[in-house]
Amino acid sequence: MTHHKRKAVIVGASGLIGAALMDLLLEHQEYSEVLSLVRKELPIKHAKLTQLVVDFDRLADYGDSINGHALFCCLGTTKKQTPDTDLYYKIDHDYPVLLTELAAKNGMTQCHYISSPGANPKSSIFYTRTKGMAEVDLRKAGIPALHLYQPSLLTGKRKEHRLLEGIAQGVMKVIDPLLRGSWKKYRSISGHAVASAMLKKSLSVQKGVFVLPSDEIQEIADRPYFNISL
Numbered sequence: 001m002t003h004h005k006r007k008a009v010i011v012g013a014s015g016l017i018g019a020a021l022m023d024l025l026l027e028h029q030e031y032s033e034v035l036s037l038v039r040k041e042l043p044i045k046h047a048k049l050t051q052l053v054v055d056f057d058r059l060a061d062y063g064d065s066i067n068g069h070a071l072f073c074c075l076g077t078t079k080k081q082t083p084d085t086d087l088y089y090k091i092d093h094d095y096p097v098l099l100t101e102l103a104a105k106n107g108m109t110q111c112h113y114i115s116s117p118g119a120n121p122k123s124s125i126f127y128t129r130t131k132g133m134a135e136v137d138l139r140k141a142g143i144p145a146l147h148l149y150q151p152s153l154l155t156g157k158r159k160e161h162r163l164l165e166g167i168a169q170g171v172m173k174v175i176d177p178l179l180r181g182s183w184k185k186y187r188s189i190s191g192h193a194v195a196s197a198m199l200k201k202s203l204s205v206q207k208g209v210f211v212l213p214s215d216e217i218q219e220i221a222d223r224p225y226f227n228i229s230l
Contacts, residue, residue: 007033007068008202009108011075011099014042016154017114018074020195022049025072030203035065037099056090059098066102070110070202071143073099085126092127093134097141104142109207112147112198113138117214119150135211144207149198152214153188189214193221 119131
C-alpha cells in the first residue's frame with residue numbers, strides 16, 4: 001500500500017545530513033510535502049517545499065505547524081561554532097526534545113534524531129553527555145516511533161571547511177577496511193548514507209525505540225527500498 005500524502009518536517013536542512021535528506025525527501029514519491037524549519041531561508045525552491053523561518057527560542061509559537069508523518073531532527077553544531085555550552089545544549093537537546101513533544105501532541109508518528117556513538121547521559125564528555133540526555137528525554141516525548149541514529153565520523157562535502165575533520169577522513173579511508181566484526185560500527189559513513197537510511201526507516205510502520213549504530217545505518221542505506229521493513 002502506498003501513501004502519497006506524507007508530510008515531513010525537517011530541522012537542520014543546511015547541514016551535511018540534513019541537506020542530503022532534504023534532497024531525498026523532495027525527490028521521493030511517498031512524500032508530497034516537506035516543511036523545513038529554518039533560521040533564514042535556504043536558496044532552494046521546490047513545489048513540495050515550504051520553508052518556515054522560526055525563532056528557535058519560541059518553538060511553541062509554531063506548534064500547530066509541526067504536524068504530518070515524520071519529524072527529522074538533523075540539528076547539530078560544534079564547539080568552534082558554538083563555544084557557549086548553554087547554547088550548544090539548547091541546539092542538541094532542548095530544541096529536538098521540544099519539537100518531538102510538539103510533534104507527538106499533533107499526532108505525528110515518528111521522530112528521527114541524529115545522535116552520536118557513545119551517547120550517554122552520565123558521560124564525562126560534554127558532547128556525548130548532551131546526546132545521551134537528549135536520547136533519554138526523547139524517549140519520554142510520547143512519539144510512537146523514535147529512531148536514534150549514531151553515525152561514526154561523517155564524510156562528505158560540508159559548506160564550511162573543517163581541517164581536522166578532513167585529516168580524519170583521510171586517515172579513516174585507510175583504517176575503515178580494517179574495522180571488522182564489532183569494530184564495524186566505528187567505520188566512517190557518508191552524510192548521504194545516513195540520510196538515505198533515515199528516509200528508508202521513515203517508510204516503515206515499526207513502533208518503538210530504535211538505536212542505530214553506524215554499521216546498521218550503512219546496512220539500511222545499502223538495502224533496496226522494497227526491503228525497508230526489516
